[in-house]
Amino acid sequence: MALEFKKVTAVVSEQMTVEDAEILLDWLIKHPRGRINLSACTHLHAANLQVLMAARPRISAWPRHAPLAAWIKAALTP
Amino acid sequence: MNPLLDQFITEGRDILQTIGERLLQLEDTPDDSALMGELFRLVHTLKGNSGLFDLPEMTRVLHAAEDLMDAVRDGRRPFDRPVADRLLEAMDFVLALIDEIGDSAEAAPPNTARHANDALELANALRGLLAAAQATTPTATETEPAATPAPSPAPAAMPLEALPSRIQQELTQRLEAGEPLCWLTYEPEEECFFKGEDPFHQILQLGEPCWRRVSSREDWPPLAELDAYRCILRFEAILNTPAEALHEHFRYIPEQVRIIPLQPPAPTSASSSEPPPDAETTWSFNVVLEAQREILGLTDNPPWLSGRLRAVATTLEAAFASIGQVVERDALEQALHSADASHSSQPLLNWLDEQQRRGDTQLPTAASPPGAPAEDIAPPPEAQEPQEPIKFGRRAEDRLAGHTLKVDQAKVDRLMNLIGEMVVTKNALPYLANRAEEVFGTRELAREIKAQYGIINRIAEEMQDAIMQIRMMPVSFVLQRFPRLVRDTARKLGKEVRLVMEGESTEADKNIIEALADPLVHIVRNSLDHGLESPAERSAAGKPTEGRLTISARQESDRVVIEISDDGRGIDPDRIRRKAYERGLIGEPELERLTDQEAINLVFAAGFSTAEQVSDLSGRGVGMDVVRNAIACVNGAVELHSQLGQGTRLRLSLPLSMAVTNVMIIESAGQRFGVPMDRVAETVRVARNDIRTIKRRLTTVLRGRLVPLVTLNDLLALTIEQVPNDDDEFAVLVVRIGADHLGIIVDDCRETVDIILKPLGGVLAGLGGYAGSALLGDGSVLLVLNPRELL
Amino acid sequence: MKRILVIDDAATVRLYHRSILEELGFEVTEAVNGLEALERVAEGDFDLYLVDINMPKLDGYGFLRELRGKDMPQAPAIMVSTEAGANDQKLAFLSGANLYIVKPVRPERLASHVLTLLGMTPNGRGAPS
Structure with missing residues (x-):
């Protein structure tokens, strides 16, 4: 499990798998103002990227892993 | 049916037949490599054909069969009984699909998606045989070209102009510095997540791009309706990577990516009066140019090198002409000549570099997508699709199909059964009316029930008619094969x-x-x-x-x-008489007596040819x-x-229709039977005195015609006398047998009813003399006789 | 009129290509294998070849090698394959193909390449009636 939920923030650790997408989506539906902390994330499966793009949550921290951050930023801030 | 589909079906059947024959031959001579080669090619051809249509199930099975045959041909897997069995099974499946398509009489092939599971199982079974032989080949799902001709990513023009000018400048500089920049568009197929793919991972592996964009191919739905596992992402990037490397990276999913090498921009071509090429033209130009570069990059020196180089030169000249650039023939000729002389592609490569560097080229980077305004950052999907230069039958016809609803045959059959039961059930109402009157003495109620019955009866008949209409199909369905057959x-x-x-x-x-x-x-x-x-x-x-x-x-x-x-x-009636006599079908008296027409009808006799x-x-x-x-x-x-x-x-x-049969109910030996009305000519009462015995056969005269009589009890092998009515008259059912009439003596003729005739099943199926059985309105079962077989 | 030789052992594929090419106004000749294609070539020049790979008697590679070995005008050739492998493409190019495309070819895509290889300008490309 790469997701840890703290009140209004979901903290992502390391790798988000394809299964996590469903969990992330559920949580975002229940928490429309939820934030995502991606700082520890090293990779997320494309399904998660898709969920993030559809939900556009606030990102409280971008991944420290620069190439990943660049792509996610491009996807979420066109 | 459109001619292409028609051709596909005809050729498909031929190929399948040959495949079947070859498989059987190969079982006898498993070492015959020519036979093996032919078999592979046949399967391969059929697979290629199926790919022209939207028939993913067929393509899937054929693809697996082809892979298996390939392994067998290369000796990676012996040709044995399981292989033959599986392949024959697969070909049966394909034939069934082809038959189904042939039967649909639609312009476009019918949707065969309900066979998807069977297809998958067959394909897996085929690949199972393969896997047993070699465990190292890539898995099926990876190498299999998308079974559905996946909609290729739209070959949009690159709206480089739409990019921020800072990036445009940077790109121009890098291009002029000779960097091999490529524009990549990657649209992962919708089901890719289920195949274990992670498109984002693919993209991240490409390294840092000069520019990137991630978008969705559709508008995002409200979050609650989002299907997280249906991929609708689109990745775009401009990368400092040679096109070949990108092709290699995406080699398993070439249909999901578009890779366009960029070239340095140039001043707009003033020499040409041609309008700027459209997106599709430019794209094609780029693909062709890239291919020629690759060919010129080959270092082998085969005997046909000279011809190959000349073909490249011809191709290059044509490609430039296609975007409105006339090349200097002399320079090209010269480059070709020295390439030919030195057995090296280099002079032509130099020429090509020069040609492109001179910037005479109308550049793809300058091209706007057709019809899309330049400031349009993300062109709407319809603008991305290149204008189709030609219309092809399939699509146009798909659109026309809108007014027709395709319904699964099983659904219509169900309706048919339901209306059948309704017809039977409604027949219970007259019984009910009679009971109301006779048992409960309420004549009023009986009349009302009868009135309601009249209405229900009418509606049921109309419904029946309407459903029958759905099942109607033109005779052309069976006639269409005759031109070829004849x-x-x-x-x-x-x-x-x-x-x-x-x-x-x-x-x-x-x-x-x-x-x-x-x-x-x-x-x-x-x-x-x-x-x-x-x-x-x-x-x-x-x-x-x-x-x-x-x-x-x-x-x-x-x-x-x-x-x-x-x-x-x-x-020739005489020849028929003679033959029939020789075969013992008729005796000597008939030989003389039979009329010509009767003689001709003998060809219908069993065993006559x-x-x-x-x-x-x-x-x-x-x-x-x-x-x-x-x-x-x-x-x-x-x-x-x-x-x-x-x-x-x-x-x-x-x-016209066989769903509902009108039968007359008759009584004999205390039982009720049905006789199809279309067999009944008339019903009459014949007094005992009017029945004569001629040559030991019962006969009577009806309207001046001699009609032979039989008793139903005799026909049913019952040793019971038929019962006459109080006036000593027998009820006679006159039935038509071919052109003849025959009277069947029964105890009583009753009403006629509409029934749904069901063939006798189980042990009774072999019972001759019965057309089937039907359920009556009062719940009893009626056996329906088949007079022709009874006699 | 430009003449195109369509070489494929599958009648369905030949019909498919023919219908696209004729709609563009080209004259189409068919051959069912490489040997027959060489006979057609001996009878007259073509402006373009559409070549299948797998064929009985003489396959597409063999045909192209023979063709490119001839001392005659060399028209462009498109190799039409069912495989998307990089190896097949290389083999096609080595044998003398100028373009390698994978079946099933979308009509508009094929049309585009054919027009490019025949040097038809955008003006010449308009939508045929």
């Missing part, structure tokens, strides 16, 4: 035949139409084989050398009538009796007329 058969027999078909749009119930197919083929073959003469024989008889075969269909009241006539030699010699067409004496029985099965009748030397005419008359 042509091929006639050719085989060395005869000249013109086929004339009339009334192909006449409609009848699907079951009737289907029941017609085999008898018709047989009749037509008979006609070609025995009826029509050879050209020489015809001209000797003073006829045109080309024989004429006519198949006409029309509706006559509630029946559909099909006539097959030829202008051939006709049937007029063929002088067994021909490979009509086979061994499968005669007209088979035809007559097949037609009789759907309550049809056959009449044969023939004029010696003039020709033969067969007239098939069939009901």
Whole structure:
């Protein structure tokens, strides 16, 4: 499990798998103002990227892993 | 049906037949490599054909079969019994699909998605045999080209102009510095997540791009409706990576990516009066140029190098011309000449570099997508799709299909069964009315029930009619195969035949139409084989050398009538008499007595075949009796007329629909039976005194005609006397058997009812004399007699 | 009129290509294998070849090698394959193909390449009636 939920923030650790997408989506539906902390994330499966793009949550921290951050930023801030 | 689909079906059937034959041969000679090669090629060809249509199930199975055959051909897997079995099984599946497509009579192939599971299982079984042989090949799902011709990513023009000018400048500089920049568009297929793919991972592996964009191919739905596992992402990037490397990276999913090498921008071409090339042209130009570069990059030196180089030169000249650039022929000729002389591509490569560097080229980077305004950052999807230069049948017809609803046959059948039960159930109401009156003495209620019954009856009949209409299909469905069949058969027999078909749009119930197919083929073959003469024989008889075969269909009241006539030699009644006598079908007295027409009708007798010699067409004496029985099965009748030397005419008359049967209920030996009304000519009462015995057979005279009589109890082998009424009159049911009438003495004739006739099943199925059974409104079961078989 | 030789053992594929090419106004000749294609080539020049790979008697590669070995005008050739492998493409190019495309080819895509290889300008490309 790469997701840890703290009140209004979901903290992502390391790798988000394809299964996590469903969990992330559920949580975002229940928490429309939820934030995502991606700082520890090293990779997320494309399904998660898709969920993030559809939900556009606030990102409280971008991944420290620069190439990943660049792509996610491009996807979420066109 | 569109001609391409038609061709596909015809060729498919041929190929499948050959595959079947070759597989069986290969079982005998498993080491025959030529046979093996042919088998592989056949499967391969069929797979290629299926790919032209949207038939993912068929393609999937054929693809697996092809892979297996490939392994067998290369000796990676022995050809053994399991391989043959699996392949035969797979080909049966494919044939069934082809038949289904052939049967659909639609312009576009029908959706075969419901066979998806079978296809998957078959493909897995085939690949299972493969996997046992070699564990190292990439898995099926990876290498399999998308079974559905996946919609290729739209070859949009690159809206580089739409990019921020800072990035444009940077790109220009890098291009001028010679960096191999490529524009990549990657649209992962929707189901890719289920195949274990992670497109984002693919993208991240490419390294840092100069520019990137991630977007969705559709608008995002509200979050609650989002399907997280249906991928609708689009990745775009401009990368400092050679096109070949990108192609290699995406080699398993080439149909999901578009890779366009960028070239440095140039001043707009002033020399050309041509309009700027459109997106598709530019794209094609780039692809062709890239290919020529790759060819020129080859370092081998084969004997055909000179020709290859000349072809490249021709191609380059054409490609530049296609975007409105006329190249200097002299320079190209010179480059070609020195390349040829030095056995090296380098001079041509130099020429190409020069040609591109000179910037004469109308550049892709300057091209706007057709019809899209330049400031349009993300062109709307329809603008991304290049204007289709040609319209192709399939798509256009798909759109036209909008007014027609395609319904699964099973659903219509269910409706049919339901209305059948409704008809039966409504028949309970008159019983109920009678009981109301007789048992409970409420005449008022009985009348009301009868009135309601009248209304329900009318609605039920209309519903039945409406459902029947759905099942109607044109006779052309079975006739369409005849032009080919007649042509091929006639050719085989060395005869000249013109086929004339009339009334192909006449409609009848699907079951009737289907029941017609085999008898018709047989009749037509008979006609070609025995009826029509050879050209020489015809001209000797003073006829045109080309024989004429006519198949006409029309509706006559509630029946559909099909006539097959030829202008051939006709049937010789004397020869029939002789043959029938020789075969013991008739005795000496009949030999004299039979009229010509009666003699001709003998061809319907079981075991009669007029063929002088067994021909490979009509086979061994499968005669007209088979035809007559097949037609009789759907309550049809056959009449044969023939004029010696003039020709033969067969007239098939069939009901328009066979779903509901009107039967008369009769009583005999204390039981009730049904007799189909279309067999009943009339019902009469015959006084005991009017029944005579002539030659030990019961007869009576009806309207001046002698009618033979039989008792039903005799026919049913019951040793019970028929019961007359109080006036000592017997109830007689006069039935038609062919052209004859026969009186069947029963105890009583009752009302007629509509029933849904169900064939007898189980142990009873073999019981002759019964057409089937039906459920009556009062819940009892009625056995329906088949007078023809009873006799 | 430009003449195109369509070489494929599958009648369905030939019909498919023919219908696209004829709609563009080209004259189409068919051959069912490489040997027959060489016979057609001996009878007259073509402006473009559409070549299948797998064929009986003489396959597409063999045909191209023979063709490119001839001392005659060398028209562009498109190799039409069912495989998307990089190896097949290389083999096609080595044998003398100028373009390698994978079946099933979308009509508009094929049209585009054919027009490019025949040097038809955008003006010449308009939508045929």
